[in-house]
Amino acid sequence: MRITKFVVLLLMSGLSGSLLAQTTAGQIREATLKFLDEFATEQASAGYKVAYESGSIDSRVALAECESPLTVEFSGDPWKSTSPTLQVSCEGNRPWRMFVTASVSIHGPALVATRPLTRGERITADLVTHQPVEINASRRGAITETQEAVGMEVRRSINAGALITPDMLSAPAAVERGDHVIxxxxxxxxxxxxxxxxxxxxxxxxxxxxxxxxxxxxxxGNVVGPGHVEIPM
Known part of the structure; x- marks a missing residue:
C-alpha cells in the first residue's frame, strides 16, 4: 500500500513539474535585449548609432513554456519613436504573445536645410546637407538620402538648419491644370x-x-509620367 502511494506521489510530482514549466520575465527580457542588440548591429553597419534599453517586465510574469526560441519584433516603426513597442511571442503548442515597451535612440546623419526654404521651391543638392541628429525623436520621420529630396517641392517654409521630414516635401506635378495630355x-x-x-x-x-x-x-486616370495619363480598361 505504501509503495502504491509512493508511486502515485511520484507521478503527481512529475505532472506538477510539467504543468509549472514556464517562460519567466528574465527569459523574456533576455530575448528582447538580444533582438535590440541585433537591430543596433545592423544599423551600425549602415552608419547609425543605436542606444537601447528594454522596458521593465513584471518579475511575476510566468507564461507557458515555449518549445522554440521566442520571436521578437517591433510592432511599430522604431524610426519614428524613441519608445517603440516590441511584440514577444511563442509559436509552440501553447502559443502566447505579450508587448514590451523599449527605449531606443537612433543617431545618424539626416537632411537639414542649408538656408531658409520657401513654399513651392524645388529642392536641389546644394539646398540640403547631412547633420547628425536623433532621427527617431521626430514622429514625422526623417530623410536620410539626398536623392530622396532632390527634385521634390517644398510644401511649407523650412528654416535654415531645420530637420527635413517627408511631410515637408511633395512630388512636383507631372500634369498641370489646363495641360494637353496623352x-x-x-x-x-x-x-x-x-x-x-x-x-x-x-x-x-x-x-x-x-x-x-x-x-x-x-x-x-492615373498619371504615369509627365503629360501622360493612363486609364485601365
Missing amino acids: ITARSGGFSVSSRGKALASAGIGEQVLVENLRSSRTVK
Whole structure:
C-alpha cells in the first residue's frame, strides 16, 4: 500500500513539474535585449548609432513554456519613436504573445536645410546637407538620402538648419491644370491613345480628371509620367 502511494506521489510530482514549466520575465527580457542588440548591429553597419534599453517586465510574469526560441519584433516603426513597442511571442503548442515597451535612440546623419526654404521651391543638392541628429525623436520621420529630396517641392517654409521630414516635401506635378495630355486606355497588351486636357494638377502615381478632346467626355486616370495619363480598361 505504501509503495502504491509512493508511486502515485511520484507521478503527481512529475505532472506538477510539467504543468509549472514556464517562460519567466528574465527569459523574456533576455530575448528582447538580444533582438535590440541585433537591430543596433545592423544599423551600425549602415552608419547609425543605436542606444537601447528594454522596458521593465513584471518579475511575476510566468507564461507557458515555449518549445522554440521566442520571436521578437517591433510592432511599430522604431524610426519614428524613441519608445517603440516590441511584440514577444511563442509559436509552440501553447502559443502566447505579450508587448514590451523599449527605449531606443537612433543617431545618424539626416537632411537639414542649408538656408531658409520657401513654399513651392524645388529642392536641389546644394539646398540640403547631412547633420547628425536623433532621427527617431521626430514622429514625422526623417530623410536620410539626398536623392530622396532632390527634385521634390517644398510644401511649407523650412528654416535654415531645420530637420527635413517627408511631410515637408511633395512630388512636383507631372500634369498641370489646363495641360494637353496623352490619354492611353490600356487592357492587357492592347492600348489606344487620344489627346485630352487635364482638369487639375497631379503628380506621378496620382489620379486626375481629364477631358477627352475628341469625345468631350470627362474621365479619371492615373498619371504615369509627365503629360501622360493612363486609364485601365
